[in-house]
Amino acid sequence: MEQNTVHAAFNVKAANGEGAFEGYASVFDLLDDGDDIMQRGAFEASLKARPAAQVKLLWQHDPTQPLGVIEALHEDSRGLFVKGRLLMDVEKAREAHALMRMGALDGLSIGYRVVKARQDAKTGARLLDQVDLWEVSLVTFPMQSAARVHAFKAGNKTTIRDFETFLREAGGFSRREAKALAAHGFKGLGHREDDAGWLEAMDSIHRMTAVLEQANLNNEGTLL
Incomplete structure (x- = not known):
């Protein structure tokens, strides 16, 4: 085998x-x-x-x-x-x-x-x-760098800074993108007690981003 x-x-x-x-x-x-x-x-x-x-x-x-x-x-x-x-x-x-x-x-x-x-x-x-x-x-030594684990301390209140860090580390967003997303989207997401909620939100962001990028490609022939 x-x-x-x-x-x-x-x-x-x-x-x-x-x-x-x-x-x-x-x-x-x-x-x-x-x-x-x-x-x-x-x-x-x-x-x-x-x-x-x-x-x-x-x-x-x-x-x-x-x-x-x-x-x-x-x-x-x-x-x-x-x-x-x-x-x-x-x-x-x-x-x-x-x-x-x-x-x-x-x-x-x-x-x-x-x-x-x-x-x-x-x-x-x-x-x-x-x-x-x-x-x-x-x-000890990783090969696939995009897969990550995020374990938050139980009982701690998640802050907007935590969400910004999460977007950078788990989502691959730049510091500027993470700041903008966190500033405008954190309150709307509410307080998530587990990582699954944050990951679902991040997946939604990625899906929306992919749709917008594809639309730009179809309309302009190149990314804006």
């Missing part, structure tokens, strides 16, 4: 005191350092066959060093969203938690088996249409 891994950078702004974290373990339509591009829907069959609780949470892909549990996994328009929890009774999990809080550990990686793939005729990249996901790991 062919074993594959893909790494994804994450940035833990404030690790939950109970070991909870969440974010994207894989992002669609982006070329990773292994010349693979994960396609939308690639995880669908695997997630139906293997529930989140059966996907292992490991340290550096080592099956002898489980760190905790995966509590939720789902695909959305951006990629594979994962919610996990480190078991603080496990020594390695406590070490990982401390490293995450200090920003010294900043990588996620998934272990999977390729089920269906094809080669892009123009770029030569391998397009992964279906994979069998079996583990998510905390790792």
Whole structure:
């Protein structure tokens, strides 16, 4: 059985005191350092066959060093969203938690088996249409820098500055764009208690931006 891994950078702004974290373990339509591009829907069959609780949470892909549990996994328009929890009774999990809080550990990686793939005729990249996901790991060195984890401290009130930072780090917006979006959209969004709400809002922003960019291309032949 062919074993594959893909790494994804994450940035833990404030690790939950109970070991909870969440974010994207894989992002669609982006070329990773292994010349693979994960396609939308690639995880669908695997997630139906293997529930989140059966996907292992490991340290550096080592099956002898489980760190905790995966509590939720789902695909959305951006990629594979994962919610996990480190078991603080496990020594390695406590070490990982401390490293995450200090920003010294900043990588996620998934272990999977390729089920269906094809080669892009123009770029030569391998397009992964279906994979069998079996583990998510905390790792030292990331490969797919667009996928990120954002774990906010439970109980803290989210501020407009938090939202601005979130837009820059998770959404890839520039500092100027993030400031403008935060200034005009923060109050309308209301106070979100979990990252899923923020990520849904960000997805909506990206979708609207894509529509506007496509309209400009259709009307002008170039981006404004």
